[in-house]
Amino acid sequence: MELLQLKYFLEVARLEHVTEAARSLHVTQSSLSKTIQRLEEDLGVPLFDRTGRKLRLNEFGRKFLIRAERALFELEQGKKEISDLSGPEYGSLELAVTTASMLPHILREFRQKRPFIQFHVQMLSTQEMVTLLQRGDVDFCLSSPPIQGEDIECQIVYTEPILVAVPKGHRLADRSSVTLAELKDEWFVGVKKGYRTRDLVDSVCESAGFALKYVYEGNEPTRLSALVEAGIGIAFMPSTAMNPREPIRYLQVEEHELVREIALLWNRNRYISRAALEFREVVMEYFEAISKQTI
Known part of the structure; x- marks a missing residue:
């Protein structure tokens, strides 16, 4: 059994397609197919169920995949250790x-x-x-x-508080804290569902009896402060995102401990x-x- 066979096997197992795996490995389809065939001959069992160029791991393949991943992982860790010791x-x-x-x-x-x-x-x-x-x-x-x-x-x-960010000139800008009830009619900018801060804030507000109204939902948390500054909406933001140079006021949330853990x-x-x-x-x-x- 050769190391090259294991590497090819892992890529075919990941993509389950000969053409795509060959393209990813920068080899010809015939070379890849022959390498996988030699591996199966060495093992004495087929590793894939085949339908044209489409492959699907069978029971033998799924079992062998676990061992092959572990073997290559250990070899890679050994390579890293030697590299670290030498330089x-x-x-x-x-x-x-x-x-x-x-x-x-x-x-x-x-x-x-x-x-x-x-x-x-x-x-x-x-x-x-x-x-x-x-x-x-x-x-x-x-x-x-x-x-x-x-x-x-x-x-x-770190455990950090989640604050409410409002632009200067906002009706709450001269406050140091705010209750959730005071925010129910506000428009918010935020990240999409699935982000920890968004899901946590939505859950807490729902338990307080209302759902936040979002005018903007995105994938870039760092963009929120610019949207707040522009007056598009207000936002719940973690304290580490605060920038004292920005014309934004940050308010603590009263009556609820809104925090997130960083690990x-x-x-x-x-x-x-x-x-x-x-x-x-x-x-x-x-x-x-x-x-x-x-x-």
Whole structure:
């Protein structure tokens, strides 16, 4: 059994289509088909049910897929460990976030400590993040909400209040706090359903007897402050998204504890490089510092 056979098998299992898998692997269809056929001959059983070029994993294939993924994962972790030992000052980090408001500050601090480490950041939904974590494809994730899983380590790093953002000149702009009842006739800008802050706020308002009226729903949380400033609507925003230079007032919510938890996540089976350990340290120091500022 060859390593190449396992890599080809995983790609065909993922796409379940010979043409698409060959295109993804940059090989010919005939070469891919022959490689998969040799693997099945080595194992003595078919791994796919075939209908033309369409393939579907059978019971043998599903069982073997679990082992093949684990084997290639361990080999990749060994490669990372050797690379880390041979050149700890140079390396890369794979990061994912569901919440990005504090990320520029964290990455700036990390880059000052390790200027030669490259990093790649993805903004993902919760489910996309779970998939990458379970596959061990990322070093760390910053997520709200926290995610629990058999292979996932979850450390709560910060609990932050969710505030109401209103533009200057708004009827509530001279207030420091507001009740939910006072907001029921307002128009809101927000992210789409499925984001933690949106779902939490909607649930709390529904329990208070009304549904929020949205004039804008999007996928970019960072755009909300500009919409608030423009007077399009008001918004529920986490405290870490506050920018004191913006002409926006932030009000606390009375009578309800509106908070969200931010967690640092990682796959406990993935090798943690020296650079990744230092990134975790920077994250912990950052949230410890802003926690002290709010006391």
